[in-house]
Amino acid sequence: MKLRTITIDLAKTVFQACGVNERMKPQFNTRLKRDQLLDFIRQQALTMVVMEACYSSHYWGREMAKLGHDVKLIPAQHVTPFVRGNKNDHNDAFAIAEASQRPFIRFVPIKTEHQQEICCLHRIRERLGKNKVALSNQSRGLLSEFGVVFPCGHAAFLHGLTSIIDNPQYSHRLQDMVIDMLSEYKTTINRLKRIEKQLTEFVDGCESGRILLSIPGIGVINASAFLASIDKGQAFSSSKEFAVWLGLTPKQHASGNISKMGGITKRGDRYLRKQLIHGARALVSRAPKSSDPLALWAMKLRVTKPFNKVAVAMAHRLARLIWVLLTRQEHYRAMPASLEVSA
Template sequence: MKCRTIGIDLAKSVFQACGVNQHLKPVFNQRLARRDFYAFMAEQPPTQVVMEACYSSHYWGRELTQLGHTVCLIPAQHVTPFVRGNKNDRNDALAIVEASQRPNIRFVPIKSEAQQEVMALHRIRERLIKNKTALTNQAHGLLSDFGIIFSQGERCFSVMAHIVAASSHVSENIKSLVAMLHEEFLGLKAKLKVIEAKLKQNLTQFPQAEILLSVPGVGYIIASALIACIDKGQAFKSAKDFAVWLGITPRQYASGSHSYMGKISKRGHRYLRKQLIHGARAVLNRYKNENDALKVWGESVAHRRGFNKAVVAIAHKLARIVWHLLQKDVMYQPQHIKA
C-alpha cells in the first residue's frame, strides 16, 4: 500500500520509519537498522519523505531522491511541538509527519556534496581559530605569573616568543614552554592558510560566487559561507524572510495597541550572521568607495546611533542585497551619492 508521507527519525545506527495514508493514519511505524534502511526505502513506491534537518539528513536526502522520493527536511525546532506523549522514536517519527502538513512550514533545501564540503572547511576553520585564540589566552595567563606581559594579537605573541627565547632573565623551563606554544601557534596558522586556500579555490565551481564577491564587505570567506548555507537563496520567498532567518531583524514585543521593536532576535544561523557582521564592519572601516550610498547611509547611522548598531544595520542591508542579487543574477552596482 502506497503511503502519502513517510516520516523518518534519523539516528546513528537505528532509524524509525512512520508511513501514513491519505487520512494521516499510521500504516506502519517500524524500527530499522541502518544496514536495512536503504533497501526498505527502495521497496516503497515513490512518495513524500520527511526528515528533520539534522545529522546525516542531507546525505540521506540525496540518496532517497535518487530512488524517486520527494524528500523534505524540516527544522528540528518545528517538530518538537507535535511530539505527543513520551519522548521516543515512534512518537518522534509521527511528529515529523504531522509537522510536515502545516501550511506555513519552510523546508530546508537539500545541500549538495559540494556545499557540504565547503561547510566542512568552514567548521574546521572555526575550530582552528578557537584553538589559536585559546592558546594565546592561555599564554597570557601563564606568563603573567612570571612577569611576562605582552599585548593582544598574533604579531605580539610571536614577538614575545622571540624575546623570551633570547632573554637571559627567563628560566629554561619557561623558554621551552614558550617555544612549544609558539610552535603549536605557527602550526595552527599554517593549517588555517591551507583551509582558506581551499575555500578560495572551491569558489570557482559555483557560478554565483562572482555575484557575491561584487558586494561590498563580502570576501571569499563570506561568499563561500553564503553558498554553503543558502546556495542561491531559493528557500526564501523574499529578502525579508532571509533576514529574519539570519536573526538580524528586531524582535517585536506587542500586546493590544502597544507594540515596540527590541534588539535583534538572533534566532537564525549563528555562523552566517557572524560572518555578515564582520563584512558590515569592513564596509564601515575599509570600503574605499566613499560615495556609495551603502557606506554613506552606514556612516550616518553610526553618527546617530553608534558604531555597533550601524554594523548590525549594514549586515541587515547586506543580507537583503545579497538575496536580491542572487535572485536576479546580477552584479552589485554602487549607487553613488551626488555631492
C-alpha cells in the first residue's frame, strides 16, 4: 500500500495514526497504544510522517527518524482550521494530513536531546527564579508582622534573615522559621548558579555560542536559549521571517485602501521574545555611554520615541542580526563612531 503521508495525533498513552494516499484519501485511521506505535510505524514503507509540534513530539520525531522516515513537525495552530466535524482524535489525525500539504507551511525542526536538555534547564531556571522572588516577598511580609523590615536587594535580605537567628529578642519558633527560609533561599540560589554554569559551558563550547556572545545585548542566557531553540536559524529563509516568527513585527489591520499598523503581534516563542527584549532594554540603557552603531541608532530613536518602544525596536533589530550572523557564522564587528559618521 503506497502512502503519501502518515500523520499521528500524539497523546500520553493512546495515539491516532492516519495514512493517506497520493489523492489524500485515508487508507487507515487507527487507534494505537503507546507500546504499539513504533512497531506499527516500523512496518510501514518509508514515507513522510507528520505530527503536531506539541507534548513529546521531538522524542517521537527522533525515534521515527531512526527508522528512516521523513519526519515533520507542524505547529498546532496551523492544524486547527482543518478539523472538520467534531473535535476527536480521528478527525484531528486527518486534519494534520490536510494541513501538512498546504504551501508555505513552516515545519518545526526536530530538536536533538542536547538541545532539549538546554531548554529544560531554561524552564527550570525560570521556575526557580519565580520561587526565589516568591520566597523573598513572603518572608518580608511575614517578618514585617514582627517589626522586622530591611532594605530591598539580595544582600540585605540575607543579612536581615541572619540577624534574626540567635537573637534573644525573637522566639525560638520564629528563629526556626527563619532558619528554614534562609536554607530554602540559599538552596534556590545555589541551584540557579549551577544551571547558569551549565549554560555558560554550553555556550562557550560551540562557535555559534561565541558568535552570539559577540552581539551587544546578548549574554549567556539569551545565547543558550536561542541556540537550543533555533540552532543556526536554518528553519528560516530570511532575517525578516525570523523576526516575524518571534512576534516582534507590527500587527497589520487592513481593509481596502485603509491600512493601520498596531503593536507587535507577540506570535512565536514567548520566552525567547521576553529574553531578547530584556537584553535590548539593557543595551538601550547603556547607549549613552557607548559608541557602537547600535547604541547610536538607539539614541536617535530616543529623541522622539519612549524607552519601551525603542527597546522593542532594538529587540527586532537584534533578532535580525542574530539570524544573519548565525547563518554566515560570523562574529559581530562594531564600527567606531568616527567610521560610522564618515561612511
